[in-house]
Amino acid sequence: MNEVSPAGEPLIRLRGITKEYTRGGETLRVLENLDLDVARGSFEALMGPSGSGKSTLLNLLAGLDAPTQGTVEVDGKRIDQMSEGKLASWRSNHVGFVFQSYNLLPVLTAVENVELPLLLTPVASSERRKRAETALRVVGLTDRMGHYPRQLSGGQEQRVAIARAIVNDPLLIVADEPTGDLDRASADDILRLLETLNRDLGKTIVIVTHDPAAAERARITHHLDKGKLRA
Amino acid sequence: MTFLGLAAKNLGRNKVRTGLTVLGVAVAVLTFLLLRTVVSAWTAGADHAAKDRVVTRHKVTFVMTLPKRYADDVRKAPGVKLSSWANWFGGRDPAHEDEFFATFAVDGKTYFAVVPELVVGEAQMAAFLEDKSGCIVGDMLAKKLGYALGQKVTLESGIYPATETPWTFTVRGIYTATARNVDRVSLMFHWDYLNDALPEARRDEVGWIMSRVEDPTRTADIGAGIDQLFDERDIQTLSQDEHTFLKSFMAGFSAVLTAFDIISVVILAIMTLILGNTIAMGVRERTSEFATMRAIGFLPKHIAVFILSEAVTLGLLGGALGLVIAFPLVEGLLGRWLEENMGAIFPFFRLPLPVVGLAFALSVALGVLASLLPARTAARIKVTEALRRVA
Structure with missing residues (x-):
């Protein structure tokens, strides 16, 4: 079953996506002939049971993986045909990542973690710091800039991760179970923050979640089951 | 960052x-x-060996000796400027049983001219040359074993065991060196002193002959010329530049x-x-x-x-x-x-x-x-x- 977002020209257009993995000589089909559009400025959630292919789908539309069959088009560009180097450069310029376990570098302070993606750009050192500080201000962590991840709560770490995701001003933010490791109050904070980024800054956001409360915040929720989208 | x-x-x-x-x-x-x-x-x-020195030894092994008259022949060989000879004495001071140092019987008149990196004061050299039982020791050996000018030193040798009288020497000189890599813990005494005390059958033998040559770039040719002199004799020689000689000596190690x-x-x-x-x-x-x-x-x-x-x-x-x-x-x-x-x-x-x-x-x-x-x-x-x- 296919699902296409109704509003305007989609930012993301997936067509005929099939993804297979080979494990121990056995081929496993994770996604099957799937179509999906995500509108520009949308906030969408992918839900489904474990093994339904949610994270795989997220990886494909974020340029972390390539489909076995089908096309992935983001902002008018086919990313499924890009070389590894071009794809890395494309991700660094167009995608912000938020992970369940935050994935901050423990040896870097909050502001240095946020600055990390900017190391790949020609931006000057002082400007990098300024942009990182701005991103931390957006997520409400101005008073934690010099703190290391071990000195932060889980919610604060995830805020730093979100600041790192937006510091490059990406078109798209993808979040894989962004509230999975958080308590309810912290999870609500993070979801509110994502909503704000979507509403006030116009960021297109796609999240994978098991959390119905998280899915409720999204404008559109896609349900996956056995590699197919359910209506 | x-x-x-x-x-x-x-x-x-x-x-x-x-x-x-x-x-x-x-x-x-x-x-x-x-x-x-x-x-x-x-x-x-070996690495800092003199470039203008050729060492001549028995062709079979440096453990075997050469007739002393060979030294006179080598001195007259083409390209040779100076030459001298020496014997390994293998001495030990019984007062310092555990201390090893090299002891050589040398031709006092010529040895220090062929080995100019060993420096001895003029007065001490004159005293050494006048005293047949005199010896010269390195300054570090003197310091280590407490040897002083005028002191009697008695050595034992496995190669030349003392017969009636022990091998006793008088320290007449203390040498220093012109370079830091030169051995400063050796003892040299007169070859004549050794030779005269030996039984007839062991006299007039030298361990090796050292020569300084006129042209250091021709040591190989000059060495070959020296060896040619003895090709038809009972004992043949092998002449090498000092670096090669020392390297071959160290081949044992x-x-x-x-x-x-x-x-x-x-x-x-x-x-x-x-x-x-x-x-x-x-x-x-x-x-x-x-x-x-x-x-x-x-x-x-x-x-x-x-x-x-x-x-x-x-x-x-x-x-x-x-x-x-x-x-x-x-x-x-x-x-x-x-x-x-x-x-x-x-x-x-x-x-x-x-x-x-x-x-x-x-x-x-x-x-x-x-x-x-x-x-x-x-x-x-x-x-x-x-x-x-x-x-």
Whole structure:
């Protein structure tokens, strides 16, 4: 079953996506002939049971993986045909990542973690710091800039991760179970923050979640089951 | 923050492990330096041999002697400027049983002209030449055994055992040297004194003949010319430039030197494994971080450069620490002690600069080598799988 977002020209257009993995000589089909559009400025959630292919789908539309069959088009560009180097450069310029376990570098302070993606750009050192500080201000962590991840709560770490995701001003933010490791109050904070980024800054956001409360915040929720989208 | 700053911060992640690794590399570098310095000091005599000297010995082995009259023939050979001769006496001072030093019977009138790097004051030389039982000792030997001018020294020799009277000498001179690599713990006495005391059958034999030549670039030709003089005699000779002669003399110790070479390589291999193990552990622990960096746009080459930078820094720190320990240890303590107490074997035991440079360069180069496999592994991680393992 296919699902296409109704509003305007989609930012993301997936067509005929099939993804297979080979494990121990056995081929496993994770996604099957799937179509999906995500509108520009949308906030969408992918839900489904474990093994339904949610994270795989997220990886494909974020340029972390390539489909076995089908096309992935983001902002008018086919990313499924890009070389590894071009794809890395494309991700660094167009995608912000938020992970369940935050994935901050423990040896870097909050502001240095946020600055990390900017190391790949020609931006000057002082400007990098300024942009990182701005991103931390957006997520409400101005008073934690010099703190290391071990000195932060889980919610604060995830805020730093979100600041790192937006510091490059990406078109798209993808979040894989962004509230999975958080308590309810912290999870609500993070979801509110994502909503704000979507509403006030116009960021297109796609999240994978098991959390119905998280899915409720999204404008559109896609349900996956056995590699197919359910209506 | 910069790329290099990030690599440096990663080294501070596990300070104990980084510290122990740096220490491990430092110990390996120190051991390597000591071994190479031993080899260098051992071969220093040959490496700094006079270029204008030819040594003539028995063609079969230098243990066998030559007729003394050969020395007169060699002196007249084309291209020879000066010549002298000497015998290995193999003496020991019974008052200092455990001390080894070289003892030679030499032709007092000519020996010091052929070996000008041994310096004796004029008055002392005159006193030596006037006293048939006189001897000249190196200044470090004199200092070590307390020998003074005018002192009687009695030696025992396994090669020339004393018959009626013991081998007693009077110290008439103390030599110094023009270069630090020259042995300053030897004792020389008059060949005549030895020869006259020997039974008839053992008289008029010399161990080797040393000659200074007019043209140092022609030592091979001049040596061949000398050997030709004795081709038709009962005893043939082998003449070599001093470097080759000393090298052939040291060939007897080649097994020891080879063992030192092998141990040096083993030490370097251990150092590489220490570094490789540390780097590999660090890389394994940071798989998720590398996956995250790859996800946000870092390329495999960036990851590889991070890891290489860390390994090079570890190698640099370890190499530098090894040198910081080695210099005072060798130059201030060990080297001085060895020169004073084992000067016959190690007349000059100091860190050779080329060896220092080599050790430092190797600590960095092997750091790179040790990190190649972990760097390749980290650069090739499958981002989605690594991220899934974290989640």
